[in-house]
Amino acid sequence: MNFIMLSRTMRSCGVLREITGSLQCRSFQTDFIARDPKAKPIKYKYPDFYNPYGPRPPPSDKIVELAERIAALPSEERVQIGPTLREKLLHPKMQVIATEGMDLGGAQGGSAGPAKEEKKAEKIAFDIKLEKFDAASKIKVIKEVRAFTNLGLKEAKDLVEKVPVILKQGVTKEEANGIIEKIKAVGGVAIME
Structure with a gap:
């Protein structure tokens, strides 16, 4: 029975092939030219730098004359050109960047004299760092950390397990002392930085 079904299928495919022709043998590359195997590969010259806008036209005679007058x-007077042009063209004024407190390396200027003593500003914001805790009081420390950090149970547990870790940043001295005392009461050791 299977042989009969197979022969009918094969006959019908033959009939179908006669009607439609062979659809699988089309050539889509009619303009294909075979490459010469002896030809050398084409070498392209890369530009020295990439210019997305293409080559620029040469400056006009008026601009060249103006540049020569400025150079003369x-x-x-050349120092005054920039601010005057900025004013005429209504460009915004450049803001001075404050470098106070930044370490700029050679800010001393290499002078051999003694460095000036600067007054250090009193620190007003402190960080609280958990140094260690007793293994028996781990749960109490996690509860205390949750109380002043507003973290969930899992986040507080992960934070406590990363000891030593900073628990809270930018708190006042009084608040930091209160938190340190609470952690000390439950069996942990915290310091103020």
Whole structure:
């Protein structure tokens, strides 16, 4: 029975092939040209730098004349060109960047004299760091950490297990002392940085 079904299927495919022709043998590359095997590969010259806007046209005669006149000015007058142009073109004024408190490396200027003593500002914001705790009081420490950090149970547990870790940043001295005392009462050791 299977042989009969198979022969009918094969006959019907033959009939179908005669009607439609072979659809699988189309050539889509009619303009294909075979490459010469003896030809050398094409070498492209890369530009020195990438310019997304393409080549620029040369400056006009007016601009060249203006550049020559500016170059002929004395240095005192050339210094005044930038601020004057900024004012005329209504560009925003450049803001001075404060470098106070930054370590700029050679800020002393290499002078051999003694460095000036600067007054250190009194620190007003402190960080609380959990140094260690007793293994028996781990649960109490986690509960206390949850109380002042507003963390969930899992987050507080993960934080306590990473000892030593900073628990809270930017608190006042009074608040920091209160938190340290609470942690000490439940069996942990915290310090103020």
